[in-house]
Amino acid sequence: MEMAFVQNFPFFSIILALFSGPLGSIFGGKNARRICYAVVAIIGILSAAIFGYTIATGQAYTYAMGHFTAPWGNEIRIGVLEAGMATFFCVIMLLSLIAGQAERERVLEGAKMNLYYIMTGLLLSSLLALIYTNDLFTAYVFVEINTISACGLIMIRQNGRTLAAGTRYMVMSLLGSGMFLLGICYLYDITGHLLMSNIRESVVELARTGQYNTSLIVAIGLMSVGLAVKCAQYPFHAWLPDAYGYSTLSSSCILSSLVSKGYIFILIKIFYRVLGLDQVIQSAVLNVLFALGIVGMIMGSISAIREKDVYRMVAYSSVAQIGYIFMGIGVGTVEALIAAIYHILFHAATKSLLFIATNGLCLASDRHREFKYLSGAGARNKLAGVAFIVGSLSMIGIPMFAGFTSKILFASVAMAEPDKMFWMLVALAISTILNTVYFFKTVLRIYTPKEGTRFKEDVGRVIKMGDQKAMSVAMIALCILNVALGLGARGIIDLIRMGLEMFG
């Protein structure tokens, strides 16, 4: 078949992201930043072109990396879901970088800045590689690159908290990747392949003959628990609040919205493309993920309620949202996977918005992060207040916003699953109530003046939209993205469904 030029774009994007960092550090200074932004934007456009192309052709294609063909060579595989995810990730990443620019320039010295852009370049290339790759061992290597660059983003702002959080993150991640790698080795040994499609053929054959059943279950268990540990699924989340709460703004946004999502995407890929859902459902590993997800949804929210620091509260809410996604994966039907993937999009858009808004609120309160100082912050920084409300409403699941669709999807999934219906509905209800408690607590706080003082003057300073141009742009864009995800839900769900059909 004649190859269209667009088909090269995924490869270009990965390479471009990989080289953007070193290139930026050669030029240094402002040019490093410009190169980084330009590269993320270009990759976003390239990914959008691939997205359009795959929708038009209606089928996924494989792209050989190097000259060796299928069972021997390395390849990437691109369909609607992959290309759409890549485009979306680029948008979120660009907005997060833009929003954190002022803060980054304040807290990082010159040389660190170059390092920051190298890390973001590496992170983006590893995310793209995780999204596109069709080879399990390549996936492992890029999982590690992702971990290392994420650790760099956490501790680039060097205070005790981030260093300790970075170390904890590394320890947890290494445990996870150890299990993941051992799982891959098991699978390689019983199937003899590393390319996902070839493994699938062998797995089907093994399932038919009933050979190596135990080994297969062990491999599935190791890979899914390993990735769950890396995603900070409850109870493996101890590093998360400090890591998200004390690093720079862009890092918090990128870590919470993208890094864990890359691991989840590869997990979905393993379940759907490598092993096949039937195989995974039989292994009962899904039930473990389901249970962990449910517990995470509730425990994450409870921790968020008990938190006195607004950043850490938003960070803990991520634990709960990861729980939602794992609950969806744990149900194991196509509908549930669609809900989980939609939740990935929703959470990425909302959590970065919330982090940016929180940062704006803290800036208006003399950079204090505890709730007691935030009184009236929503009036001092109007846009951040509105953005926080939009984020909160979306998280709680008010119609029109993305969070509502996601909850409806999960609820309808629950209706179709008699065994799991009770637990899912109860967890959804409790988690929604808990979400409401801690987000509305904050919203009320930021619009209530401190007792005995006039509204605007008790603490902090007034910030107008013009004082924080970059952040304002990012907040407005993310608000729009949130509403767009909510209102355009039907189209997006159809695209996800189409993507999943090409995925297997």
Next chain:
Amino acid sequence: MIGSAFITNFDEVVSVLLFGIGFGNLLLQKNLVKKIIGFNIMDSAIYLFLALKGYIAGLKAPIVVDGVQSVNAYINPIPSGLVLTGIVVSVSVSALMLALTIRLYRDFHTLDLDEISTMLEKEGV
């Protein structure tokens, strides 16, 4: 029955045991340096497992010396390649972890992560 499976797969059992030892150390040790040693044991165990799986008794390493011989003369080279890639990954991760440990030790004069956390709580930074 199970006993005989253990004997026939003796090498694999050893590597999985080593994996467990490394994993346990990485998870449970308080001392950061011991954690890193645990990590290295864990990863080496995986490489041992992979190398075992690629080895075919009595055959040679797949290095072509006097012309390519028949396929039956060599062991499977792919696991060896994977081990090499894996070693590169774990070396870089170990380097990063050691660098982090040095930074933490300079700042807090201890290698115990929990102790560092308590110090941070007290400081209230």
